[in-house]
Amino acid sequence: NAGVTQTPKFQVLKTGQSMTLQCAQDMNHNSMYWYRQDPGMGLRLIYYSASEGTTDKGEVPNGYNVSRLNKREFSLRLESAAPSQTSVYFCASSEGGGGLFLNTEAFFGQGTRLTVV
Amino acid sequence: QQQVKQSPQSLIVQKGGISIINCAYENTAFDYFPWYQQFPGKGPALLIAIRPDVSEKKEGRFTISFNKSAKQFSLHIMDSQPGDSATYFCAASRDTGRRALTFGSGTRLQVQP
Numbered sequence: 001n002a003g004v005t006q007t008p009k010f011q012v013l014k015t016g017q018s019m020t021l022q023c024a025q026d027m028n029h030n031s032m033y034w035y036r037q038d039p040g041m042g043l044r045l046i047y048y049s050a051s052e053g054t055t056d057k058g059e060v061p062n063g064y065n066v067s068r069l070n071k072r073e074f075s076l077r078l079e080s081a082a083p084s085q086t087s088v089y090f091c092a093s094s095e096g097g098g099g100l101f102l103n104t105e106a107f108f109g110q111g112t113r114l115t116v117v
Numbered sequence: 118q119q120q121v122k123q124s125p126q127s128l129i130v131q132k133g134g135i136s137i138i139n140c141a142y143e144n145t146a147f148d149y150f151p152w153y154q155q156f157p158g159k160g161p162a163l164l165i166a167i168r169p170d171v172s173e174k175k176e177g178r179f180t181i182s183f184n185k186s187a188k189q190f191s192l193h194i195m196d197s198q199p200g201d202s203a204t205y206f207c208a209a210s211r212d213t214g215r216r217a218l219t220f221g222s223g224t225r226l227q228v229q230p
Binding site: 004031033035040041042043044045048058059090092104105106107108109110111 | 121123126149151158159160161162163166206210217218219220221222223
């Protein structure tokens with residue numbers, strides 16, 4: 001059982017280049033999230049998808065786009081990378097949705113360390 | 118605007134000691150308060166969580182204390198061990214945890230042998 005898988009693990013981009021970070025979960029979770037982690041700032045929410053077919057902005061969405069390709073996959077795209085986007089990116093998933101006995105635990109991938117030069 | 122404030126930023130504790138990390142929140146709509154543990158090179162993992170209908174929750178050596186009126190909650194690690202050395206994040210969520218987590222800034226804990 002792989003949980004949440006992110007690719008790539010490391011990436012170096014030049015300013016202005018574009019790239020897509022991939023995320024897949026095999027837990028049949030409804031909700032998926034993208035966070036960025038920067039020193040001294042914790043994890044900040046970029047975008048999330050509460051269910052297949054929906055996406056919403058989080059705290060720091062500027063410069064990013066997302067696609068919820070299907071229930072398993074949630075990708076994050078940087079259209080024109082900037083040095084300020086140098087960070088560690090984490091994808092997460094949780095059961096989410098409705099239901100009385102909701103399991104609220106969020107499971108995280110191992111992260112993508114992105115450097116923009 | 119930081120909705121969840123965490124302190125201290127770093128903490129050094131001797132083996133066998135008690136580690137205490139504090140968090141304060143502003144949004145009274147928050148109703149789910151988890152703590153996540155992160156080891157270097159890994160993603161965060163859920164350690165323990167509490168809902169505001171109780172003031173304390175204990176799981177092994179880890180205890181969350183919750184003060185709803187003060188809008189504060191804390192993590193206590195009893196008998197701290199070198200293996201507890203990690204970064205700890207408090208977090209909060211709305212709608213009984215259905216909403217995305219808002220994280221604190223993190224505390225880097227070092228437990229010295």
